[in-house]
Amino acid sequence: MKGVLKPVKKGRGGVDIAHFKNTAETPVVRIPTPKLVTVAMQQNIGAPCTPTVAVGDAVLVGDKIGDSDKYVSAPIFSSVSGTVKEIKDIRLASGAVSKAVVIESDGRDAEADFTPPDVHDTESFIKAVRESGLVGLGGAGFPAHVKLNLPQNAKIDTLIINAAECEPFITVDYRECLEHGDDILEGVNAVAKYLNIKRVIIAVENNKPKAIRVLRDIADADNDSGDKVKIMILKSRYPQGAEKMIIQSATGRRIPPGKLPSDVGCVVMNVASIAFVGRYLKTGKPLVSRSMTVDGTAIKEPKNVRVPIGTSMDYIIDFCGGFNAEPEKIVCGGPMMGMALSGLNYPTLKGNNALLAFTKADKGALAVKKETDCIRCGKCHESCPMGLVPTNIVRFAKAKDAEKLKHAGTLVCMECGSCAYSCPAGKPLVQHMRLAKSIIREAQVK
């Protein structure tokens, strides 16, 4: 088939998890604008922003309300029109404390004047991406302009668009493919043009035939003017969509420990991020809202929603009919890598792609196993896409042996959770891995 690429190299490990893509055929609906948004100033990996507005200021949708002079940081824009009511410290779901701008909406959603950015070369393109406020929408929240600002000597030959969406439940990237195929195409063209990348590979899992059709059309449309865009269909298996895995599948290259995709000639972007780039270059409207999947056994009406940044989680749950039973666990993000919330009083961040709630009766997968002794069955190693031996790492961590931990590749761990998922002894292996990493970091500081 024209434009379809077979994965070059099969990744090791991983786990087969039920997909639970219940909301796949649910179009994204815009949530009614909340009365109040709390826009945190820490929205990305890297430096937080400082508010550029003061209490009492009137703002429109898209007005800049936070910025930073640090390099690894992206500006933040108001997601509603109204008045800045308060600037205060809040606690984020991660437990971190961040400054936040609380804006009272006037309900009009009046937009600022957007003009498409003037983009003519790499430099102006990177600048435009920075001014769009884009951070990785796949969940990591890494400022896009930093990712796209490649080192001078880097030889980048491949742009990989990640539409794998391998985490269970989440369907927003899938919806992005179905609803905004043209934006994806424009984003792809822009990034390839201004970064001078000759080859584009769109990676998608084979459990999304409709998305594959759309993406193939994109590849075909583009191939009329050259043979640049290919689509790569991956067998659906968690964590195929992880950056390192997807680069390996697409190019056969492996990122060495501690290195970046650019070190192996690749740039990887989430499909929603690339679609946003396409939209932004057309309209000049910065990142003020994002799509989220709201699902799980405790949610009355599972939905895909478009949410203004800063909307409170409980408002989103209310919009989805509230809980149909008492939730036992609420997760922000996917069930494999997401974060369990201690409540609902948290604001939406740019990187949040899902809000899931599960009941206690969810005896299936959620039920926590009783922790028993490790029997060295090796299932953690078998499922580790990075080829680590988590059970050994646990042992070294108990002995606080930083040298052995480093040698065992602890820092390569991406915390995908495959090991803990498959452990028959119910060990919280990801937690152990985090502990192991902190032991190494401590030893390095000393």
Added chain:
Amino acid sequence: MSELQQKLTVSASPHFRSRQTTSGIMLDVIVALVPSLVASYIIFGVRTLVLSSVSVISCVAFEYFSRRIMKRHNTIGDLSAIVTGLLLAFNVPASMPVWTVIIGDFFAIVIAKQFFGGIGQNFVNPALIGRIVLMSSFPSKMGSFPEPLVSTVPITSATPLVLLKSGEMPAESLLGMFFGLRGGCLGEVCTAALLIGFVYLLVRRVISWHIPVTYMGTVAVIMLIAGKGDFEYVLYELMAGGLVLGAVFMATDYTTSPVSKRGKIIYAAGCGIITSLIRIFGNLPEGVSFSIIIMNILVPHIEHMATPKPFGTPKKSKEAEDK
């Protein structure tokens, strides 16, 4: 809100877990042993059930009381003591006196397993230690087997392995060997039943093919050379003694085998080589137990050699670092 907060579970990711548990795995192993138990009952009669149940009960009791005395938490719920009990019973002749089996159970559970910290910590296979203790303590009782389907009185006539060693072909037909009509220990005689168990373990993903296939394959290759290309001889060697039982159920013990695929292959090949060497050159007719125990001891070294390097580790710099 605060009410909700108190009720929510907050824990580290992942929030989903597979349903597989340790006791579930052990239960699968027990299920996989059932065909052999049934076959053994048909072949050796009620002695099979007596020895197996005594062995299982003793192992569970030893596990329970030894852990209690050592003030450790109770682990009989993980069912691993039942597996050990069954396997040890499978490793003795039907004519073995009951009290001797209890001694074997003691060494298996208390000495080999609990003294080293219990499940997951023992460095040699407990059931095999039990068997070796019995072999060295009661060599004549462990070395004479009742005739299948006939009586429970042990006869001292040569087993297929002994005949093979002296260069003769066994009297049993290959088909008879396959279905277990030969002298031997309780659980080792019926190859057919053991293979059913093997397939079950593979299907349930309790074990992978690496250890059993490499182990038996290595023995087959060596025996093919030793037998100068005689395939009949190779088939007799494969089905005689405890090779299938050892390769499928004993060498694959998680705790005492390597975790990586490469390690598993090295380990199993080692088992196969030692088994063949003992069978061809050794004084004993059978070498499965000793070969597995020896390779058990080497597992840490094999792991050190064979564990794959973390994702993306460049080959060169790693060597430099090791130096």
